[in-house]
Amino acid sequence: MIRRAVALLGVAVLGGCAAAAPMPTTAPLTVVTFGDSVAAGTDCDCTPFPDLYAGRIGAHSINLAEAGSTAADVAAELDTDEGTEAVRGANVVLLMAGANDVADAFDANTGEQGYAQAADSVQREVTAALTRVRELRGPGVEVLVVGYWNVVEDGDVARVDYGDDGVAEAASATRYTDDALRRAAAAGGAAYLDTSAAFKGADGRANPTALLAEDGDHPNARGQAAIAAAVYEALPDPPL
Structure with a gap:
């Protein structure tokens, strides 16, 4: 947990009397998250990754x-x-959307043309969102766009529901999504986090079930913790 103290030292002399220096204060950190069901912790019955990350750095989570x-x-x-007020007080903004x-x-079987x-x-909307964050908060905030290991089902469930061809299609749809998020992050002055290694290993072949x-x-719960750890690795020491 990060602890930060700002000591304000000084002596004011008024009428020959010295004023006592204020005691050190701890400035709170705030993590604000925008996103979908993954960031919300749907179907988990556990603490979602934004709140886990906030707890790890000693921050308040919105x-x-x-x-x-x-x-x-x-x-x-x-x-x-609500969104505007939250961003104006944020030290970190996490954004995960597009899946x-x-x-x-x-689901509509549109193929690569539909994915594109x-x-x-997704790229346009996320870029617009990031631009708005900068308008509201300026440069004094860390912004991280979080990508996906898969935008639909994965692991053993996907093998049963989709078959091999469907699993390959899901991987293609995910690549389109993550590429769009990566471009949006670059355009919007944000960092990008690829979560595929957290779920599928460095070579992308591990079973994430x-x-x-x-x-x-x-x-x-394990998956949420894995994302939180990846976020912490990307942003271990956000600014006040």
Whole structure:
């Protein structure tokens, strides 16, 4: 847990009397999260990764992620009173959105053309959201865009539900999504976090089933902890 103290030292002399220096104070850190069901902790019955990360750095967590949110929903949330106020007090902003956009294209069997169109929309909306964060908070905030290991089911559940061809299609849809998020992060002055290694290992071949809930889609407690650890590795010491 990070502890930061700012000691304000000084002596004011008024009428020959010295004023006592203030005691050191601890400035709180605040982590604000926008995103979808992964960041919200859906189907986990556990602490979601934004709150785990905040606890690790001794920060207050404002988790505004909601199940079903699209990239456009996240961009719109930044223009609400709640979203605006949260960002203005943030030291770290986490953003994880786009899976629902491209998952719809996957479910509709649109193929790569559909994935590309959905991903283009994700890139525009996430870039707009990041631009809004900078407008509200300026350079004094760390912003991290979190990518996906898969935008739909994975592991053993995916093998049963999709078959080998469907698993390959899911991987393609995910690549489109993550590439869009990576480009948006670069355009919006944010860092990008690839979570695929956390779930599938450095070579991308590990079976992520042990990190997933029974639906094969959302992270379980171990999966949430894995994302939190990756976020901490990316942002171990955010600014006050």
